[in-house]
Amino acid sequence: MRLGFSTVVQVLFITMMIITVTLVAATGYNQARSGVVEVGTQVIDGALEKTRERFSERYTETGDRLALLASALTGLDPVEQRDDVLRSLWELTRQSPLHQSSFMAGADGLLLEARSLPNPATRFVPPGDPEAREEWAYRDANFGVMTRLKKPRAEYPLAAQRLADGAAPEDMRFSNVHPLSLTGEPGITVSRPVHDTDGSLTGIVGIEVPLAQLDSLVRAGxxxxxxxxxxxxxxxxxxxxxLGPAPGQAGRDPGxxxxxxxxxxxxxxxxxxxxxxxxxxxxxxxxxxxxxxxxxxxxxxxxxxxxxxxxxxxxxxxxxxxxLAGVNRGLHTSVTLALIMMIVAGYVIFVTAGQLTRPLRQMVDNARLLEQLRFGELKPVHAEFNEFRALDRSLRQMASSLMAFNRYVPTSLLGRLLSEKHEAELGAESRPLVLLNTGINQFNKLGAQMGAEEQAEYLTRYQREVFEAVHRNGGSIDKFIDDRVIAFWGAPDAAENDTYHACTAALECQAAIQQLSQALRWENHPAMAVRIGLHRDVCMVGNFGSEDRMFYSVVGSAVSVNQWLGNLNRRYGTTILASEAIREETAGDFVWRWIDRAEQVEQEGGFDVYELCGHGADPGLAQRRDYIARYEAALALRVHEGKLDEALDQFYALHEQYPGDTAVAWQVKRIRATVEDEKA
Incomplete structure (x- = not known):
């Protein structure tokens, strides 16, 4: 691998910069990381301790509220004064979002409960009668009763169940996690006993706390x-x-x-x-x-x-x-400062190297553009040294010579000569080509009416349009002969879609000449109409002439056939005629009309000729397809079946409908002449 001078300098400089920056940054990062980890450890420990204290405060507050409620209920008859008891439970439930419900229960089955979800309500279960229905009161935000209902007995809070089962209440108890009576979701129950004035047990008061409410406290910490x-x-x-639900959570038992x-x-x-x-x-x-x-x-x-x-x-x-975010930011800052220092220190080296390597690189780029025949992309070279300026002048003179040479030979041929890097030699090869031949209708008659300069301009404008259409579609111009233009595809390099591009070029040429003809009429010049022939066959293509003067061209009988196809347009009043080889390769891409089976001098038997009508996707040809089918059906009666009378009738019908179709008129004339010859 060969490296330029500038590349070597840059590689050495970058290597030195990387080593220096790495050593400085690694040392600073390790020192800063040790200090930040120590501080971060203290921050994490302090934050977790504050969260623990916050949770402890919440549960202490819950216990204190239960103690105040138990004290307030001392001496009250929970049945006779149940509205006062329910209000106290209601207020306790609304004191904290952690409280889902609060209740008071007795050992005889008594239950008073205030709930916050799903709708604010109070619940009263009378003591002594296990068959008695519960009394529910749905309330507004001010404890006002909106409606009262009686329902079958529902599940009791866990602490109430334990008391009904005879378990002795503790002074303050936090239950294990269990399904809450209200929603069935996991939670805990905090409870404590309530005594009468004489110290006897009246019941218990408690609060149900869902674990889901703890998630918000967890997020805050x-x-x-x-x-x-x-x-x-x-x-x-x-x-x-x-963190959201865990896999399989939907199938768990409540709680x-x-x-x-x-x-x-x-x-x-x-x-x-x-x-x-x-x-x-x-x-x-x-x-x-x-x-x-x-x-x-x-x-x-x-x-x-x-x-x-x-x-x-x-x-x-x-x-x-x-x-370590702060340390990483500090590391980035250190590296940035080190890079800036190294860039400043190496600026002089880069400037000096640039003075030498920049013009060399520009000339190398220009030489590559010349090799690719991209003459218009050459860039000026700015150099401080006379040798570089002289070399740049030589490259530009070479570019001018190649541009002039490209006007005389196909671009693809010139590109091959430059890429293969050897001299052109006489010789040809046999290969399939797609040929295009154009000519101006009645050019000799029109030329006789013009002066020399007018005729030259008339011909040049026509040749320019043909060249542009061929060039856009990847073809090469073989030669200009009077009003004829001969072009080909498939040499020196062939492509799979050469036939398609040749047909496209013919249609573009037809459209361009129609526009040119309108412009000529506006300028008081004769209108212009062209005839185009398309053919595909094996040809001889290569360098012909002598050792001192040679030209790249196409020769062979296919060239004559292509010219004959172009001239046939005069007979049928068409613009583009092609051989069957062209039509077979592009039948799915274009709309074709089988125009006739004509006799060609160099070929025995008939020669099927087709008119190129347009692109297959052209919506304007939808109605013409029916006409083409009728024309080809009538032609098949004449050519394949020999039913001249039936064919004549059908062509007469077409002629009446489309009297301007010269091809139909020709078929009528030919059939009538054949019939008359047979009668004679």
Whole structure:
């Protein structure tokens, strides 16, 4: 591999810059990372402790509210004064979003309950009679009764069930997680006993707290989007989390909790398991950095409460990206400053190298453009050295010579000569080509009416339109002979769609000459009409002439056939006629009309000739297709079946409908002449 001078300089400079920046950045990053990790550990520990204190305060507040309620209900008859009791329960329920319902229950089956969901309501179950129906009152925001209903007995809160079963109430009890009586979702019940003035047990009061309400408190304790905070029990069950449902959650029994290993984020379960293996006896741990599948995380756990039979733990995970964000920004800043310093230091080197390599690179680019014959894209070379300017002048003189040479030979041939890098030699090869031949109708007669300059301009404008159509479609001009233009496709390089491009060029040429004819009439010049022939056959193509003067051309009988096809347009009043070889390759792309089976001197038997009517997708040819079918059917009667009378009748019908079709008139004339010859 060969490298330029500028490339070598740049590679050396970049290598030196990378080594320097890497050493400086690595040293600074390691020092800063150690300090930030220490500070980040303290922040994580402090944040988790504040969250634990916040949860403890919430549960302490709940216990205090229950104690105040139990004190307020002391001495009240819950049956006779149930409205006062229900109002107190109602107010307790509305004091916190954690409270789903509050209740008072007695050992004799008495139950008074205030609910916040799904509609604010109070519930009263009379004592003593297990068959008695419950009394429900749906209330507005001011405790006003909107409607009263009596319903069959529903499920009691867990603490009320325990009391009805004879369990002795504790001073303050936090239940294990269980399905709540209101919604069936997992939750806990906080309860405490209520005594009469003489100290005898009246019943219990309690609050149902759904675990879903804890999710909002968990989110409030998170340290940004790159952290995760959960409450997990000693049994590895997820009490609260902000992560969404776990797989299989829909099929769980009411009140059943998922395991931490069942979370969609499997790396959380991995972190919990690894941290618990090293956790101290009291359930707390130091901040630890773990390498997980999802990345590196700082993790810590703290014991949340001792009220439950199974302790709960706060489990916090923080991505190291969040902790080290400041260090990373500092690293980026350091690297940026180092790069700026290196760029400034190397500026002189780049300027010096540029003075030498820039003009060389520009001239190399220009030489490549010349090789690709893209003369119009050459760019000027700005150089401070005389040698570079002289070389640039030589390249431009070469470009001018090649542009002049390209006017005389096909562009594809010139490109091959440049790419193959050897001299042109006499010789030809036999290969299939697509030929196009054009001519101006009655050109000799029109030319006799013009002066020399007018005739030259008339002919030049026509040849320009033909050349542009051929050039746009990838063809090569063989020669201009008087009003004839001969073009070909398939040499020196062939393409699969050469026939299609030749037909397209013929249609574009036809349209361009029609527009040119209108312009000529406006300029008081004779109108112009062309005839075009298309043919595909094997030809001889190559370099002909002598060693000193040669030309690239096409020769062979196919050229004569193509000229004969173009001249046949005069007989049938058409513009574009093609051989059957052309029509067969493009039958699906264009609309063709079988115009006749003509006799050709160099070919025995008939020669099927087709008129190119237009592109197959042209909507303007929809009506003409029916006419073409009728014409070809009549022609088949004459050519294939020899039914001249029937063919004549059909051509007469076409002639009456389309009297301007010269091809129909020719068929009528020919059939009549044949019939008369047979009678004679």
């Amino acid at each position: 998170m340290l940004g989007d790159e952290s995760v905070l959960l409450i997990i029990s000693d049994a590895d069950e997820v009490i609260a989390h902000p 059943e909790l998922m395991k931490v290993t069942e979370l969609r984020q499997e790396w959380i379960g991995e972190a919990w398991t690894r941290l618990r293996e090293g956790t101290q006896a009291q359930g707390n741990s130091e901040v630890t950095l773990l390498d997980l599948d999802a990345g590196n995380y700082f993790v810590q756990t703290k014991r949340l409460t001792e009220h439950l039979d199974d302790d709960w733990h706060l489990f916090l995970m923080v991505s190291d990206h969040a902790v």
